[in-house]
Amino acid sequence: MTVASIHTKILIAVSALSCVISLSQVHAQQSITVEYSNGQFRPGELPAPADQPLALHVKNRDPKAMEFESKSLRVEKVVAAKSEGLINIRPLKPGRYEFYDDFNAKARGVLNVR
C-alpha cells in the first residue's frame, strides 16, 4: 500500500464523515422558545416548521414549578421555579398541537406547525 493510496483513503473517509455530519446538520433540531410567567405562556401561539425535529425550550419565570404537558405532542416535563426545561419533539405533521401547564389548567398554548 502506497502513501498516496493511504492519503486517498483518508480523504475518502474524511469526506464521507463530513457528509454524514452535514446530513445530521440538515436534520438538526430547530430551536423554539416559549416563556411562562404569571401563570401564562408567552407567546400563546408558537409557529413551528413541519417534518423537522424541534428543541422546545420552556423558560419558567415564575417562582413556582410548572409541568409542561401536551397529549398530542406526547410530552410531559416538570420545569422547576425560575428555570428552563428542554423538550425534544419528533418531526410533526402540519397542524395545531395544544399544550398546557398540568399544575395550572388555566395556562394553555398552541404549537402551530406549518
Add this chain to the structure above:
Amino acid sequence: MLAALIIVFREVFEAGLIVGIVLAVTRTVPHRNMWIMAGIAGGTLGACMVAGFAGALSQLFAGMGQELFNAAILSVAVVMLIWHNVWMAQHGRELAGKMRATGLAVAEGSKSLLALAVVVGVAVLREGSEVVLFLYGIMTTDGSSNQGLAIGGLAGLALGAAVCWSTYKGLLRIPPKPLFMVTTALITLLAAGMAAQAVSFLERANWITSLSTTVWDTGWLLSDHSLPGRLLHTLIGYTDQPTAMQLTVYIGVLIMTVALVRLVDSRALSAQASVKVAPPQNL
C-alpha cells in the same frame, strides 16, 4: 380545591396501585409492614430531594437529566421485580411447604422484601416528586384560595391511600393459590410496563432513536390520560401510542421473565423431588 385534588390524586394513583399489589404479594411474609413503610419513607424522602433539586437535575445531560433519571430508576425497579419473581419460583415452594426452618425463611424472605421495598420506593419517588413540587408551589404563594388548594391536595393524597388499600383488599379476596399466580402475573406485567416506560423516557431524551415509528394509536378508544387508561397503564403498561421499540422491549421483558421463572421453577422442582427420593442413610 377540586383541581388540586385531581392533580395530586392522578400522581399518587399509580404509586397507590403498586403499593397495594406489593402488600398483597407479601401478605404472609413476617415484618413486611416495616419494609414497605421503609420503602414509602425512602421514596418520600427521595421525592423531596428530587423536587428540591429539580432545577439542577434538569440541567444534567444537556437538559435531559429528568428523563434519564426516570429511565434509570425505572430500570432498577424492573430488575427488582424480575428478581422477585425468580426468587419466588425458587423459594416459593419451600416457603409454602414449610420445608425450611422459619428463621431461615425469614432471612431469605427479607431479601425478596428488600427488592419489593425498592420497587415501592421507586414508585413513590417518581410520582411523589411532582406532588411535592405542586404542593410546595401552592404553600409558598400567598392568597386565600391556597388553603382550599392545600386541603384539596391532602384529600388527593388520602384518595391515593384509599386506592392502595382497596387494591390490597381486593386482591386478598382471591384464594391463596390462584392469588399467587395472579400476583406473579401482575408483577411480570408491571416489570414489562415499567421497562417500556423507561424506553419512552430514553426516547424523549433522544438516547434511543431507532424503531421510533408509532405502532398503533388507540387514543380514540382508550386515552392514556383517562382513569381507566391510567389504571391499565400502571397494571399492564398500556400506552395509546407505543413506539416499535417500546413494544419490542415490553415483549422482550415478558418473555425473559417467564423463561427465567420456568427455568428456575423446574430446577427447584427437580431438586425437591431428588431430596424426597434420596435414601435416609445419606443424611
